[in-house]
Amino acid sequence: MHLWHLTADAPRTPHRVRPGEPVTLTIGTWPIEPGQQVRVQLRVEGAGRPRSERTIEARWERNQGPNSVWTASIGPFERGAKVTYTLTASSSQGVAAGPTVSFRVGPKLYLALLWHQHQPVYKDTRSASPRGSHVQPWVRLHALRDYLGMPAIVAQHPGIRATFNLTPSLLWQLDDLLDGATDRAWELSRTPPARLSSADRDRLLATFFDADHQHQIDIHPRYAELRARQARGASLDDREARDLQMWFNLAWCAVELRRGEVQLVTGERASMRDLVDKGQGFEARDFDRLEEEMHKVMRAVVPMHRTLQDEGQIEVTTTPFYHPILPLLIDTDRATIDRPGATFPRRFAYPQDAAAQVQKAIDHYKSVFRRRPRGMWPAEGAVSQASVALFGGARVRWIATDQGVLALSGRFGYQVSDPDVLCRPYRVVEGDHQLVVFFRDTRASDDIGFVHHRHEPAEAARMFVDDLRARFVDRLRSDDDRVLTVVVDGENAWGAYRDDGRPFLHALYRALEDDPDIETVTFSGYLDGDPARNLPAHGAGDQSRVDNLYTGSWIDEAGSKPGVDLGTWIGEPEENTAWELLGDARSFLDAQQATPASAPEAFEALYIAEGSDWFWWFGDDQDSGKDEEFDELFRMHLRHVYESLGAQPPARLWEPIVERVFVWNYGTSGVAAPAGFALAIRTSGPGLLSWQADGGPAHVALAKPVGGVMSGTVFHQATIGRPPPGARQLTVTFDGDADRDAPGFTTTLPIGAG
Known part of the structure; x- marks a missing residue:
């Protein structure tokens, strides 16, 4: 006589058992004989209860070919119970011993969810003043929307456990902002419009719409109105510029801050609702209030995570x-x-x-x-x-x-x-x-x-x-x-x-x-x-x-063979140039016999330059739409390695690694493209772009999505390379899709003298 269980035709249903769930055991025997019996010896222990044992008689269900099919019902069980059962079958021909099986009652699947949050070092560590020393605003802006709000949402769901990864470079910069440093976007926000230079106004138009158009801009009437003016190529008067300075920051505040008041773990309360309700006509005192509320939020980020970790809800x-x-x-x-x-x-x-x-x-x-x-x-x-x-x-x-x-x-x-x-x-x-x-x-x-x-x-x-x-x-x-x-x-x-x-x-x-x-x-x-x-x-x-952990990442480089790799950060000419500049700086420290103890500032600058973010944007496999900004930050940090030891940085560190690109959009309308730069045309959506230099042959390119990081904004852009030598102007036509908020246009772009 033979007995089997936990096969395709004799399963345990369900196989993984949750608390309170009845279980059916299906058992097969061979051959078919009169007087057969199948028994289940059941033992249950754990779950805070005394061990119990009992015998269950299985029920004959049917004969199937030369085999008999039996079932037995066990359970339900409490969470944490360890269930062990042994199957035996007997007939006039003898006894067949089946397997002994154990399982623990609990969820069928555990889920470990990790939210990763990171920013590269945007700070100019050798800046003479802490004000404006952070080149980019993303630490501050993501703190207002994400770094506090994400754990706060978990706290509202006691049954949820989650893990948050906060990188040290992010936390260090957040602490620096709370210690008196500011980013350049905030300094630009606070500058009265009457004191804005022409370059400042260009920066406003070029960067203060760096937010998701549908979910951060268009939902606010005044912000949407200002964006529409920018898209038409219109200039902003002082009142409009002031409102744009405010709305760029307000749009990045979490929805709970824009619509109400938030009780913070620090004991403070924060809200931007009154500023949102005001909508326009902002004054200097409004920026003072916004700064105060922003600091309340940023001060609460670390305490919120620390508290939830101490309580055991997050790691x-x-x-x-x-x-x-x-x-x-x-x-x-x-x-x-x-x-x-x-x-x-x-x-x-x-x-x-x-x-x-x-x-x-x-x-x-x-x-x-x-x-x-x-x-x-x-x-x-x-x-x-x-x-x-x-x-x-x-x-x-x-x-x-x-x-x-x-x-x-x-x-x-x-x-x-x-x-x-x-x-x-x-x-x-x-x-x-x-x-x-x-x-x-x-x-x-x-x-x-x-x-x-x-x-x-x-x-x-x-x-x-x-x-x-x-x-x-x-x-x-x-x-x-x-x-x-x-x-x-x-x-x-x-x-x-x-x-x-x-x-x-x-x-x-x-x-x-x-x-x-x-x-x-x-x-x-x-x-x-x-x-x-x-x-x-x-x-x-x-x-x-x-036995051997593969060398790879969570990225499979675009254009590479299938399978994760490290090609996003190495292997292309720009990436390799960056690695060699980094190697030169490291060799310089060796030649100076410098150590982290004897030259901490130099090594700190080196460690910053070793970050992945710079290499991510070098090469053609990733495109931020602003690669030149990361290029400059990378070389700035490398220059600091030399400068901190009183040495003159190599001339190569003043030369761009990425090709210099002039990005045309309505914010730069009328500005001549510098000679020697590659040209990129930014559009309002996908579509086909054609251009001619001085009435010459027509060329076409597809406006492709770029960006999607930092601000989360995806732009559409066509890179058309360097104009022909001696070209004086380009005629550009965009065949867009009005139904996708990408209207077409034709414009003339002047080319600067070489």
Whole structure:
């Protein structure tokens, strides 16, 4: 006699058992014989109750071919219960022993959700004055919309656990702004219109509409009116300029601040509602009030995260200090680049710098949050086997990266389409150090960043949960607990959502709180367990080992072979030039026998220049629409390496790495394009652009989307290169789509003398 169970024709239904859920065991026996019996020896323990045992007689259901099919009902059980059962069958011919099976009652899937928030160093660290020392405003503006609001939303959903990654470079700049520094956009905002120079007014028109047009500009009548004037190429009078100075800042304030008053964890209250209601005709005192309210919000960011972490609802993680691509600091010659035509720069290999970036992040975290970080999100999810020793040596317990890294790790790779393979952490070992690695699901993560904003909030939340059910919950077959990792950019996506993403996030958290099969956890909570929530521990020793962690990131470079790589930051001519300039600065420090202890300012500038953000925008694979600004910041930080030691920076650091581009839009209408610059035409939407130089042959180009970061704004732009030598003017025609808010136009663009 033979007995079988947990096969396709004899399953346990459901296979993974949640609290309160009845369970049906299906059992098969062979051959068909009279007098057969099948029994289930059931043992239940845990869940805070005494151990219990009993025997259940299975019920014969039918004969199917030469086999008999039986069923037995067990449960329901309480959360945390460990259920063990043994099957036996008997007949006149003897006894057949079946398998002994155990499972723990709990959610069918744990969900570890990480929101990543980061800004590169926009501060000119050698500025003579702290006022205006931050070249860009994005730390301040995202603090007003995202850095406080995101954890505050979690706090309104007690059943949700989430993880927030706050990079040290972000927190350091936030602290600097609270200590008296300002950004140039705020200084420009505060300048009375009568004192604005012509260049200042050009900056207003060029940069003070850097916000999502649909969700941040058009919803405010006065701001929308000013944008319409800019689109028509009209100039602004002093009153209009003053209103634009205010609305750029107000539009970045979170919806809860614009519509009401917010009680802050610091005990203060903040609101911009009166300024929004005023709408126009702003005065100097209004800017004083806005500054006061902004500082209240920024002061509350760290205390909010610290409080929620201390209460156990969130985990706060960190990133190597200035967001470098660690594998490239360790050794650029070992980078994974597979784009046709890509080459390696002169070798850069400073693992000591990589280790310093990790340790500096830990030290900073301890000073801010009064504890050690347990986990890290490596910048851009970039990891390698060699990086394991850096994290493990710094006593980091876990990191996360992309499923694409797991797919290519080990000797033969991993089948990440199998939910039982992807939905689990793994253990990696390098020398004496070990580390737990979580691998994110790319699709679920990217859907939040790039898809769900197109749908109504409740529908988008349902789509997210339904997708997890279809791809994971309903397909898991292991009796072991499983955790799905989702890592998302937690700041740049929300401009594309209605009301700063608040309705979506509330709908998402409600859906997850109400779902009986999915439970949110922090990463460390999953590893350590939480008795109060009947969450068992899943320590490093419980995890399978990955023998060789692939060198990759969460990005597959555009135009490269399929599979994650590091080509976004290395391999193209501009990127390689930047690496060699960085290497020159590092060699200069070596030649000076400088150390972080003897030359801290020089090394700080070097570490800033090692950040990933500059390299992201070099080359053709990414386009911010403002690559020259990142180029200048990168070279500025490198110049500081030399200047801090009293040396003259090399002449190359005053020369642009990226090709100089003059961007024409209605804000620059009538301004001659400088000779020697490439030209880009910015349009109001997608469409076909044609141009002629001095009545010569016509050329065409497609206006493509660029940007999508910092402000979250996506522009459409066609780069048409350098005009022919001696050209005096271009005639440009844009064949747009009025139905997509992209009306066509024809204009003449003068070319400056060479």
